[in-house]
Amino acid sequence: MFARIDHVGVAVEDLDAAIALYETTYGMALVHRETVTEQGVEAVLLDVGENHVELLAPLGPDTPVGKFLAKKGPGMHHVAYQVADIDATLEALKAAGTRLIDETPRIGIRGSRVAFLHPAATGGVLTEIVEPAHGPQ
Amino acid sequence: MFARIDHVGVAVEDLDAAIALYETTYGMALVHRETVTEQGVEAVLLDVGENHVELLAPLGPDTPVGKFLAKKGPGMHHVAYQVADIDATLEALKAAGTRLIDETPRIGIRGSRVAFLHPAATGGVLTEIVEPAHGPQ
Numbered sequence: 001m002f003a004r005i006d007h008v009g010v011a012v013e014d015l016d017a018a019i020a021l022y023e024t025t026y027g028m029a030l031v032h033r034e035t036v037t038e039q040g041v042e043a044v045l046l047d048v049g050e051n052h053v054e055l056l057a058p059l060g061p062d063t064p065v066g067k068f069l070a071k072k073g074p075g076m077h078h079v080a081y082q083v084a085d086i087d088a089t090l091e092a093l094k095a096a097g098t099r100l101i102d103e104t105p106r107i108g109i110r111g112s113r114v115a116f117l118h119p120a121a122t123g124g125v126l127t128e129i130v131e132p133a134h135g136p137q
Numbered sequence: 138m139f140a141r142i143d144h145v146g147v148a149v150e151d152l153d154a155a156i157a158l159y160e161t162t163y164g165m166a167l168v169h170r171e172t173v174t175e176q177g178v179e180a181v182l183l184d185v186g187e188n189h190v191e192l193l194a195p196l197g198p199d200t201p202v203g204k205f206l207a208k209k210g211p212g213m214h215h216v217a218y219q220v221a222d223i224d225a226t227l228e229a230l231k232a233a234g235t236r237l238i239d240e241t242p243r244i245g246i247r248g249s250r251v252a253f254l255h256p257a258a259t260g261g262v263l264t265e266i267v268e269p270a271h272g273p274q
Contacts (some may be wrong), residue, residue: 002166004186005142008216010262018260024219025233027138048218049141050187075261076213081163081185096162122182123155124212125147 001089002081006130007045007052009078011068015042015057022046022053033107038071043109054080054109067106078116086113089129093117105131138226139218143267144182144189146215148205152194159183159190171246178202180246191217191246215253215263223250223268231255233247242268 012018022028028046035042040063046056056077058066068077083089088107093100101116108114111133119126149155156159159165165183172179177200181192193214195203205214220226223242230237238253247268256263 002185005145005188007144008142008145010260012260021260025230048139051142072209073261075256075263076216079213095161100163119212123147123149123158124210126212 002083002091002129004082005051005066006082006128006132007054008076009054009056009080009126009128011065011072011074011077012055012057013069013074015044015055018055018057019044022055028053032110036109039064045109078126078128080114080130083129083131086115086129086131090115122129138229139220139266141219142188143189143217143219143265144191145213145271146191146193146217147266148202148209148211148214148265149192149194150206150211152181152192155194157193159192165190169247170242172196173246176201176262197231209263217265217267220266220268221268226250226266226268235259 017132019030023030023046028048030044031047032045037059040059042057042059046053056065058069060066061070065077090100090105100120101118105113105115108130113131115129117127147155158168160167160183165185168183168184169182175195177196179194179196183190185273193202195206197203198207202214227237227242238255238257242250242252245267250268252266254264
């Protein structure tokens, strides 16, 4: 069902400091940067092998990531698994009785299609599935 | 420096329920199960592509994962990156001034060599590096 880990999402307070850590200290290549106004977030994607790290900085305190930071502080926010066909995966998850945040896919960064599963159904792990825009990348 | 995400570590209260979720609902293959008495944990490894999910159940409340669960509840515990040479990686991290939990590698599950970076140095993300026992696997 899941092809690989697509990325680990990390909530950060200071995006420049986080980029310095992942790019300079860890040696990951920064491959994408996008502000998603409707999600209230600035997202930065770095490559680590076939996987990615997604740094998430809130555009304000009254956003999902802003509220996460206020409650839990900076740290791991979610894990995303790559799928070849997100529609089929969502149908299979629904058939298995899995509670979803997104019943239908929405557009993620880099033109991907994404959906979040509900943490109540995933042992407290905010879990995303991602169908990349141009197949596995 | 980092070859890929080796695994995401997930703290769980009910190991059988977590295995059912990852194995049956998500379709991941359970490839390893190990009790690490000195870490106070029962660990289960599942494959997802070249990556893994590591489920961590505490052997008691007075263990690191037991304390994590009491404080934060079940959910993501750490992320681990695969490296080819953990000694060289630790030297490079030390040279960059990165604060470490493990100054020298210790033995992880499946005979791997592992070390943890300090969350204070990693933006709140408990970060592990892993040199697999027999090269990337």
